Amino acid sequence: MHGGDIYRNKIELDFSVSINPLGMSGSIRRAVSENMQVLEQYPDQKCEKLKLALADKLRISASQILFGNGASELIPALFRALKVRHALMFAPCFVGYKRAFLSLIEAAGSSVEFSFFNLSWQTQFKLNDKLLEELDNCLELKRPDIFIVTNPNNPDGSVKPLPQMEQLAELCRKHGTKLLIDECFMELSDNAKTDTFIPLLAEYPEVMVLRAFTKTFAVPGLRLGYLLSADERLLEKVEMQLAEWNVSSIAQCAGLAALQDGGYLECSRKLIQEERRFLCAGLEKLGFEVFSSNSCFVLFYSQKENRLREKLMNCGILIRDCSDFPGLGSGFYRIGIKTHAANQLLLESIAAVV
Numbered sequence: 001m002h003g004g005d006i007y008r009n010k011i012e013l014d015f016s017v018s019i020n021p022l023g024m025s026g027s028i029r030r031a032v033s034e035n036m037q038v039l040e041q042y043p044d045q046k047c048e049k050l051k052l053a054l055a056d057k058l059r060i061s062a063s064q065i066l067f068g069n070g071a072s073e074l075i076p077a078l079f080r081a082l083k084v085r086h087a088l089m090f091a092p093c094f095v096g097y098k099r100a101f102l103s104l105i106e107a108a109g110s111s112v113e114f115s116f117f118n119l120s121w122q123t124q125f126k127l128n129d130k131l132l133e134e135l136d137n138c139l140e141l142k143r144p145d146i147f148i149v150t151n152p153n154n155p156d157g158s159v160k161p162l163p164q165m166e167q168l169a170e171l172c173r174k175h176g177t178k179l180l181i182d183e184c185f186m187e188l189s190d191n192a193k194t195d196t197f198i199p200l201l202a203e204y205p206e207v208m209v210l211r212a213f214t215k216t217f218a219v220p221g222l223r224l225g226y227l228l229s230a231d232e233r234l235l236e237k238v239e240m241q242l243a244e245w246n247v248s249s250i251a252q253c254a255g256l257a258a259l260q261d262g263g264y265l266e267c268s269r270k271l272i273q274e275e276r277r278f279l280c281a282g283l284e285k286l287g288f289e290v291f292s293s294n295s296c297f298v299l300f301y302s303q304k305e306n307r308l309r310e311k312l313m314n315c316g317i318l319i320r321d322c323s324d325f326p327g328l329g330s331g332f333y334r335i336g337i338k339t340h341a342a343n344q345l346l347l348e349s350i351a352a353v354v
Helices: 026-034 036-040 048-058 071-082 096-102 105-111 129-142 162-174 198-203 232-239 249-259 262-285 308-313 340-353
Strands: 065-068 086-091 113-118 146-150 178-182 207-212 225-229 297-301 332-336
Touching (some): 026 036, 036 249, 048 065, 065 232, 071 096, 071 225, 071 232, 086 096, 096 113, 113 129, 146 162, 162 178, 162 198, 198 207, 198 225, 225 232, 262 297, 262 340, 308 340
Parallel strands (some): 146 178, 178 207
Antiparallel strands (some): 065 225, 297 332
16 A cells, blocks of 8 residues: 555545655746756657766766666666576565565465564664574575665665665675665655665666655656666666656656755755654653654554554645555554644644644
């Protein structure tokens, strides 16, 4: 169950999705409105201008970038390109990966497997030396084709520091396993500049990084994501799994504008930090257990409140029920961070219904 289903519900405030609370930047808005004529021509299949601009920003080669119609298109394409038969992932985790993987079952039969390595909510989903040793044994035993790590993790927003991510890369190299790092929320996190794996990609060709403009620039309707890897041959294989002209002309224009809007992300991170503190304090005051987050969403829990989503929907507010996340269950909820007025209204509404 994804968030964002405002089309079948009467919703005034949608906290079930986690996107930049500043909303679409003025640069993107202008680029879309001033370039409508590009809709009359086929898109550049190679996204060349956008690729060069992103390569310059990330300080990597343009040949190490592959764009897609959102990160959601690139995930199953990568699975097919690698002919993945066994995937391993931390839990709790983003459910979209398992859903994408299950689509392979019809083609591969019962020989495919998706398994989880559980992190405990009682310890705030932290990864310690003991768990790293257990993960080493797990990789040795299961020999998965790919290990998937979301950083920041969805749904709790925790960030694994770069030295720890490098340890994971070393473990995967040791066992011949590909490592996919989902950094779709990294640019909105407190650790955006220090804990991204991108500067290390050249040293680890078995590692791939997935990102999206969707959450970062608040444009989920445009669909624009990208996959990074030093293994250029792998990117070519993934590209063969994608439809032609999959990235629209207008999405490419918006992407170029986003990359040129330098101050937007700094302002976004500042707002997120301030409002996250406000929301966490308010939720704790209401008796919820709140999990430490570094990103634009917050996970919280109540043993007594297992119908909070339904109660808030009656108030025109949608939050994400996390009971379907592997490793969680009833009573876990995630909210995206919004502007102060919206966040205050959410806390008041929760106080009223509980």
